[in-house]
Amino acid sequence: MKRNIARTIAGVSFALIALLGVAPHAQAQDAKTPYPLMAPVEQYLIPDRGAEIALARSAAPESISADAEVMVLGRHGYETAVKGKNGFVCLVERSWSSGIDDPAFWNPKLRGPMCLNPPAARTYLPLTIKKTELVLAGQSKAEMSESIKTALDKKELPPLEPGAMCYMLSKQGYLSDSAGHWHPHLMFFVPQTDAQTWGANLAHSPVLASDMPSDRLTIFMVPVAKWSDGTVDDLYQH
Numbered sequence: 001m002k003r004n005i006a007r008t009i010a011g012v013s014f015a016l017i018a019l020l021g022v023a024p025h026a027q028a029q030d031a032k033t034p035y036p037l038m039a040p041v042e043q044y045l046i047p048d049r050g051a052e053i054a055l056a057r058s059a060a061p062e063s064i065s066a067d068a069e070v071m072v073l074g075r076h077g078y079e080t081a082v083k084g085k086n087g088f089v090c091l092v093e094r095s096w097s098s099g100i101d102d103p104a105f106w107n108p109k110l111r112g113p114m115c116l117n118p119p120a121a122r123t124y125l126p127l128t129i130k131k132t133e134l135v136l137a138g139q140s141k142a143e144m145s146e147s148i149k150t151a152l153d154k155k156e157l158p159p160l161e162p163g164a165m166c167y168m169l170s171k172q173g174y175l176s177d178s179a180g181h182w183h184p185h186l187m188f189f190v191p192q193t194d195a196q197t198w199g200a201n202l203a204h205s206p207v208l209a210s211d212m213p214s215d216r217l218t219i220f221m222v223p224v225a226k227w228s229d230g231t232v233d234d235l236y237q238h
Contacts, residue, residue, distance in 0.1 A: 033103035035095075041136065043108035044094050045073060053081055056090040060115035060167035061228050065090050068115055077133040087118035089125055092173075096135045097128055100145050100214045104176060113170035114187070119161035124189045126157050127215060145214050152216055160217060164189040169228035183235050184227045188220040195220075 046052040052072045057065040069084030071091040078091060093112035095104055104110060116125055130151060134144045151157045169184040176182075195201050195209035198220050208221040225236040 033105075035104060035106040035108075038106045038135070039108040041075060045075070046092070046111075049081060052092060055111065055113050055170065055172055056092050056115075057113075058170040058172050058228055059090055059113035060088070060169060061230075064088055064167065065115055065228070069121075073132070076136055078129050087121065088115055089121040090115040091125075091128075093128060094132070096131055096144070099210070099212055100141055105141060107177070109174055110176070111172075111174045112168065113173045114166045114168050116166045117164070120164035120166050120189055123158045123161045124164050124166075124217075130157060148214060160189050160191055167228070169224070169226070171227050171229070171231075183223045183233050184225070185221050185223045188222075190218050190220065192216050193218050 046055070049072055053070050056070050056072070057068070059065065060068070064086070065088070067084060067086040068082075068088035068090045069080060070082040071078040071089060072081045073079075073092065073094065091114065093110075093114055095102075095107040095110040097112065098105055098110075127148070131144060131148065134147050139147060148157075165186060165188045168187055171181055173181045192211065192213065195211065195218065198207050198209065199205050200207040200209035200220055206222060208223075210219045210221070212219060223233075223235060226232055
C-alpha cells in the first residue's frame, strides 16, 4: 500500500502545485483564464453565516476547531464571528489568497477552509486579511500586489513566526476547478526559501511546495491520511 500511496502522491503533486499558482505555464494560461476579472462581490460571499462558520471549522478536527476563533467574510473583509479559546483561527480563504499569476485568482467558486495555529494566526493571517481588504476596496491585482509589497517593506505586516502552519482537512472545500477538495493536508508557512531544503516537489516525495514571491513566503504541503471527521482519504485506501 505504501508504494501505491507514493505513486499517487507523485501523480497529484503537479495538480496541487498548479492549483497554488506555481506551474511553469501559469502565466501563459493567465491570458486565457475564464476568470480574467473580479466577479461581483456577492459571488464570493456565503450568505448563510452559520454555514460559513461550519465550513471554516471543518478544516480541523473538532478537538482543535471547537475552541478556535472563527472568522467569516463580510463585504469589507473578514470579521470575527466566534471568539476562540485555544489561539487557533479557522476561516475560509477565497481565490485571491493564491499567487498573483494564478489563473484562478478571481475564481468566485474557490473556498479554502483552513485552521491556523497560533503562530500562523499571528503572522500569516494578517496577510490574508490585508489582501482581502484591498481586493474588496476595489484594487486590481497589480495594485493589491504593490500595496502588499509596500506593507512588507514598511514592516506593517509581521514576519512569519517559526512553526506557522494550518490544517486543511475539509471534505467541503473547493480548491480548484480541477482538483475539487483535493486531499486532506497540512500547510507550513516559512519565509521564502528553496523547496529542496524540504525535499519538496521531488519524485515520490510526500512534501509539496509553492513559492509565493509576491508574499515573500513559501508554503509546504504534506498530505495526510484522514479528513477532519476521521474518515480515511481515498489516497490511503487499500
